[in-house]
Amino acid sequence: MVDFTLTDEQRNLREMAHDFAVGEIRPVAWEYDRDATWPQEIIEKAWEVGLMNSHIPEEYGGAGAGYLDGCLIEEELSWGCSGIQTTLGCNGLATAPVIIGASEAVKQDYLGRLTEAPLLASFCLTEPDAGSDVSSMRTTAVRRGDKYVINGSKCFITNGGHANWYTVYAKTDKDAGHRGISAFVVPRDAGVVVDKKEDKLGQRASNTATISFNDVEVPAENLIGEENQGFKIAMMTLDRTRPGVAAMAVGIARAAFEFATDYSRERVQFGVPIAMHQAIQFMIADMATEIEAARLLTWKSAVTLDQGERNTLISSHAKRFAADTAMKVATDAVQVYGGYGFIKEYPVEKLFRDAKIMQLYEGTSQIQRLVIARETLLPRRAEEPTAVAA
Numbered sequence: 001m002v003d004f005t006l007t008d009e010q011r012n013l014r015e016m017a018h019d020f021a022v023g024e025i026r027p028v029a030w031e032y033d034r035d036a037t038w039p040q041e042i043i044e045k046a047w048e049v050g051l052m053n054s055h056i057p058e059e060y061g062g063a064g065a066g067y068l069d070g071c072l073i074e075e076e077l078s079w080g081c082s083g084i085q086t087t088l089g090c091n092g093l094a095t096a097p098v099i100i101g102a103s104e105a106v107k108q109d110y111l112g113r114l115t116e117a118p119l120l121a122s123f124c125l126t127e128p129d130a131g132s133d134v135s136s137m138r139t140t141a142v143r144r145g146d147k148y149v150i151n152g153s154k155c156f157i158t159n160g161g162h163a164n165w166y167t168v169y170a171k172t173d174k175d176a177g178h179r180g181i182s183a184f185v186v187p188r189d190a191g192v193v194v195d196k197k198e199d200k201l202g203q204r205a206s207n208t209a210t211i212s213f214n215d216v217e218v219p220a221e222n223l224i225g226e227e228n229q230g231f232k233i234a235m236m237t238l239d240r241t242r243p244g245v246a247a248m249a250v251g252i253a254r255a256a257f258e259f260a261t262d263y264s265r266e267r268v269q270f271g272v273p274i275a276m277h278q279a280i281q282f283m284i285a286d287m288a289t290e291i292e293a294a295r296l297l298t299w300k301s302a303v304t305l306d307q308g309e310r311n312t313l314i315s316s317h318a319k320r321f322a323a324d325t326a327m328k329v330a331t332d333a334v335q336v337y338g339g340y341g342f343i344k345e346y347p348v349e350k351l352f353r354d355a356k357i358m359q360l361y362e363g364t365s366q367i368q369r370l371v372i373a374r375e376t377l378l379p380r381r382a383e384e385p386t387a388v389a390a
């Protein structure tokens with residue numbers, strides 16, 4: 001059965017997220033972007049009303065919401081400001097590996113921290129020389145007695161400067177390529193050092209940091225899953241989070257589309273609103289179709305997960321198409337505004353800058369195409385596990 005009808009609960013959730021975006025995010029979004037303001041107050045309010053940590057299971061204090069529910073929230077909050085939503089949504093990325101494979105005690109402790117207080121966690125995979133090529137990471141974790149000792153540096157870490165704890169990927173066997181990577185939960189007070197906050201093109205209200213680990217010790221029980229399972233845990237995590245990122249891209253595209261259509265009705269050239277010109281109408285029509293298509297792919301990728309099925313292919317379709325759509329729609333929105341679109345006083349300039357990162361983080365559009373090509377050409381991948389032993 002194919003049914004695109006949301007339940008009453010889902011409609012209410014979407015409405016709540018939209019009202020929050022209208023009331024709490026939109027009024028400050030452009031100012032926070034200009035000044036790269038850390039949105040602490042908004043984090044606390046979003047946490048209070050239950051718009052954060054929606055995927056954390058109920059037994060750890062979370063809402064236990066589904067992936068489609070998460071996408072509904074993510075689209076609305078990103079419509080408000082994708083930089084602020086990147087901050088609010090990042091716990092979903094950091095907690096996914098823990099939910100997939102951490103021990104019960106680690107889940108109780110670290111997931112519980114996020115549901116008991118408005119705290120943040122970060123996901124530490126990328127390194128200066130290991131972006132798309134995850135296997136070439138250099139951070140190491142060496143077992144010493146009942147501890148692991150972690151050394152290395154991670155970059156582009158969302159919320160890195162503000163996190164209470166980190167999911168960290170490190171080599172436990174340097175010679176084993178992707179089969180030598182393990183994942184750990186690392187509390188900030190174990191000695192994590194925040195080196196640098198990035199000054200970014202877009203999504204400037206989010207914190208992106210470089211952090212390092214110098215002989216940071218964690219208990220052996222903080223290992224997620226088994227030793228050397230980290231690469232698969234990372235891939236399974238990205239399968240779970242890419243639908244939400246796609247939803248965020250839809251939110252940016254929708255915001256740009258709305259500004260562009262409103263402006264096209266008001267702006268008069270050649271004696272009529274520019275919306276009367278077919279050149280503008282065709283741009284608006286393409287935006288509308290692509291946003292609709294991006295949302296359908298996004299919802300399908302989330303529903304596939306909610307049904308307990310492997311969603312690697314469809315989540316790459318969704319993430320790739322939605323990210324490219326956000327960039328294209330935001331670019332065309334600037335075009336509809338003409339010269340004014342290039343001026344910071346007008347809203348689409350920010351959306352154009354914000355959209356770019358959607359094609360870069362959580363796997364570039366090229367990596368999504370690579371996954372799509374492999375999944376299409378090598379169907380054996382459908383046999384891969386969707387869960388690991390804890």
Ligand code: COS
Nearest residue numbers: 125126131132134135178232235236312361362363367384
């Ligand atoms: N679920 C479970 N297992 C998976 C998987 C998935 N979605 N994708 C790959 N695997 C498994 C493979 O089956 C293979 O297993 P074996 O060791 O048993 O053979 C293993 O993982 C390695 O897979 P693969 O050969 O495809 O690895 P590559 O090194 O070629 O890398 C890409 C694959 C490029 C897709 C991967 O490195 C990637 O996604 N890179 C982008 C990382 C990214 O998104 N970074 C953004 C920052 S995080 S916010």
